Amino acid sequence: MVPRRVAALPTVLVVDDEAPLVRLIGEYLHREGFSVDATDDGSEAVQMVHDLEPAVVILDLGLPGMDGVEVCRRIRTFSDCFVIMLTARAEEVDRLIGLSVGADDYVTKPFSPRELVLRVRAMLRRSRPGHEGRRHRVGDLVIDANAREVWLEDRQVEVTRTEFELLAALIAEPGTAKSRRELITQVWGDEWIGDEHLVDVHIGNLRRKIQDDPAESRFIQTVRGVGYKLRMRP
Numbered sequence: 001m002v003p004r005r006v007a008a009l010p011t012v013l014v015v016d017d018e019a020p021l022v023r024l025i026g027e028y029l030h031r032e033g034f035s036v037d038a039t040d041d042g043s044e045a046v047q048m049v050h051d052l053e054p055a056v057v058i059l060d061l062g063l064p065g066m067d068g069v070e071v072c073r074r075i076r077t078f079s080d081c082f083v084i085m086l087t088a089r090a091e092e093v094d095r096l097i098g099l100s101v102g103a104d105d106y107v108t109k110p111f112s113p114r115e116l117v118l119r120v121r122a123m124l125r126r127s128r129p130g131h132e133g134r135r136h137r138v139g140d141l142v143i144d145a146n147a148r149e150v151w152l153e154d155r156q157v158e159v160t161r162t163e164f165e166l167l168a169a170l171i172a173e174p175g176t177a178k179s180r181r182e183l184i185t186q187v188w189g190d191e192w193i194g195d196e197h198l199v200d201v202h203i204g205n206l207r208r209k210i211q212d213d214p215a216e217s218r219f220i221q222t223v224r225g226v227g228y229k230l231r232m233r234p
Contacts, residue, residue: 010124013037013052014037017040043065056083059084061089072101072103076160083105084119086106104161105198106198138231170220203220207219
């Protein structure tokens with residue numbers, strides 16, 4: 001059994017069919033003061049997220065039956081909890097597939113449980129760009145910081161928490177090029193460790209959602225050798 005803590009503490013749901021790994025992750029999280037729940041079933045995981053409202057879901061990509069991609073897709077229809085995808089395959093396509101359905105981060109097996117816990121802690125400490133109560137407009141794109149909503153041509157665009165925070169970080173200084181490391185620090189926190197190209201995946205997802213063709217960008221412009229900036233005038 002995975003150790004449990006009182007419900008008032010941040011809850012992490014671990015979804016994996018490797019029982020020894022689940023126990024190990026649970027022990028590390030428990031020692032750090034988290035409440036931990038676990039399941040090896042994708043359908044049950046979706047229901048548990050609905051019922052328990054965990055702060056973070058650690059989700060294996062290669063689950064039997066309903067795989068991690070479908071689980072994440074269903075979770076994203078009703079929850080903006082953080083999702084860390086676990087994958088035993090290092091190919092880039094696996095990472096891209098997982099993140100395209102709303103995962104915030106990924107970890108490739110084998111990994112250090114201590115590093116995973118650090119990522120969980122960093123996520124929960126993530127500072128939000130400080131522009132609450134303001135609406136920002138760039139052409140047809142509107143970012144409502146107070147409501148945490150994105151609108152394009154009077155149509156609301158469904159974005160994940162991480163996608164919103166990336167967009168908010170860019171719009172805070174329109175026209176200013178920001179490196180991947182700067183965006184990582186602002187959105188994921190300065191304790192985050194991992195592949196900085198995670199930013200590229202989320203930017204790609206954002207561009208698709210706001211109909212922003214990289215070749216003829218209206219909103220998010222790639223700054224070669226640096227990172228990204230939000231156009232002053234689309």
